[in-house]
Amino acid sequence: MSGRVEQPVKNPVEKYLNIIGMPLALIVFLAILFMPTPEGLTVQGQRALAVFWLAFILWLTTPIPVWLTSMLAIVLLALTGGWDYKQAFYRFGEEVIWLMVAAFIIASALERTGIGKRIAYKMAYTFGRKASTALLGLIILNVVLAFVVPSTTARAAIVLPIALLIAEAYGAKPGESRFGKLLMLQQPVANNLATAMILTATAPQIMAWGFLYTMAGVEIPWLTWLVAQAPIIIITMILMWIIGMKLWKPEVKEPLGGLEKLKEEMAKLGPLTRDEKSALAIFALVLFLWATDQWHTQIFFGLKIPFSVVAVIGAILLFMPKIGPLKSWKDAKVPWDLMIFSAGAYAVGIAISDTGAAQWMARKLISAAGLSEGVNPYIAYAILLGIMLYIHIIFSSKTVRTVIFIPLYIILAQSLGIPPVMIALPAAFVISWTISLPFNCKPNLIYYGTGYFNVTDELLYGLIVCTIGYVLYLTVGWAWFNFLGSIGFIPGWTG
Structure with a gap:
């Protein structure tokens, strides 16, 4: 278990995102906050959505520490009326x-x-x-x-x-x-x-x-x-x-x-x-x-x-x-910055769900992708799992990917009529497959520092192992998870 909110060495893409992150987040926040309220979305949901996208962009681009973004998000939920402030602050007491x-x-x-x-x-x-x-x-x-x-x-x-x-x-x-x-x-x-x-x-x-x-x-x-x-x-x-x-x-x-x-x-x-x-x-x-x-x-x-x-x-x-x-x-080495970050992440995720903003956004995403309720769960499983597995090559932080993708996958699954556990749990299973490049996580960097291998060696080996894993999840994994779900061993899995 990492002792701090994960701060791996940044690749060139992440350094560029650092620069554009804050102005982009503010522009998107203000645009959503003051645009006419779309049909099917409440005013409170619109405000919660504005805070969500600001936090999403800041977590993804990290111009400021992720825990600071969480604190900002909780305050903005209260100030904009995007969610009840007591509910927002209650997240610090989450189980x-x-x-x-x-x-x-x-x-x-x-x-x-x-x-x-x-x-x-x-x-x-x-x-x-x-x-x-x-x-x-x-x-x-x-x-x-x-x-x-x-x-x-x-x-x-x-x-x-x-x-x-x-x-x-x-x-x-x-x-x-x-x-x-x-x-x-x-x-x-x-x-x-x-x-x-x-x-x-x-x-x-x-x-x-x-x-x-x-x-x-x-x-x-x-x-x-x-x-x-x-x-x-x-x-x-x-x-x-x-x-x-x-x-x-x-x-x-x-x-x-x-x-x-x-x-x-x-x-x-x-x-x-x-x-x-x-x-x-x-x-x-x-x-x-x-x-x-x-x-x-x-x-x-x-x-x-x-x-x-x-x-x-x-x-x-x-x-x-x-x-x-x-x-x-x-x-005791308890990283309180991680606790603050987590509380803010739960606050934003639950706020857009409770206000209906998440469901509205999911319907728009599904419509844009040409999907509809009743889509084959295996197709959704294969596509979304693949995205979660390989996206670590671009976005290194396990913590940030968790906060962005797991709530999104839960909401998408619910909107598609698929049990959320069938999409979000497999995605959670591959959070730690950060194995392709030295800057993906601290252990990679530690061993890279020995000088025994170069970046190309690690990328080759990492992609081979990731592809082996992906094929196994699509075959053995899908069959195994369905079996475990059929005997009630995986709660909520009804494939």
Whole structure:
């Protein structure tokens, strides 16, 4: 889980958008606000729509921080009469905000104890005895770490020194070694795909969960997300490992100098500390309660513990004296800028929905696209999923793409007569597929900095993996999601 509102390195397109963003947003805002009210749209809906488009453009072009845009949007909703100000400010108390606060506290505890590093060294030493298994082992390591270190950047920081030690053991040199190139290329891809498999592994996925809950009335259990994603992610990882070894066949099959340095680093960690044990125990409890969400009433004699409440219970235990490893609030790294950004995003999204502006806009978009109610859900699924998957090449921020596309997809699905979960949930599944260019996310940039691969290498590998994933979502994924929906495992999926 990212510790701040995501601020990746900007590409040339994004730098240009920075320049034109503010004047464009103001022009569009004023034009919508003062134009004659269109037929089918209320005056309040028109005002909410003006605020929505201002926020949309500012979030997309980022001339000011995204959290500042959220604050501005909430104030403008109140000042223009686009929505009741109490409703706008109420978004700071949304359940999903509490869920994210608790999730960041849990992430802080796991990061502070260093349990992820211990797991990483052990797995790397076990798998590192052959080139092929070393490559596969670090892919698996990224998956394991995604459960216990819910931060893409923190996982990259843990795995990078281990990957460098393995590269050294195999005699790999930056810019020369095929093994080194593949080793470093696979890490950010595995990091991001592992994130995509686990709902709580990054904040934008939790935000998407919140939009589905607040705008569509669908609560996706933690285990449902994992089970739905696992086949696609696992198959993709296996294929990317095989294809990677075909494209960049390792020159050396076994380490040249052994793995003594890894063994030395493992020895330095010593035995498990009390803090590591308590953090692991509390996290295991949280995972158990999340994974058994659908069976709580049977396990706890009729008691159902909500998803967000489980996270807050975990956060409380981590701070509890003589129980948890966190000693004071300073130990918790909660990014309040992300909470403000999220609250504003929910305020704008719900405002245009409640005032009917979203439905009016969706009807216009559907009419312009030549679509109508009753369109084949698979066609809509394929087109909208493809847009969400590949748009990361242009717009890097997971957070901004979540805020823009997930509410839009929910509204479009409702207007087309398609259950929103059939469009918005798959879109949420690919939020973290930011794997094509160094500036797409921080892990990509971290591994790019090693010098083992260039931009063209990453673009080639990223597009290959994205296309594998897209084909799998269109085939295996669609069949799998429909099956899970038919047995009631994915709420609201009625395909």
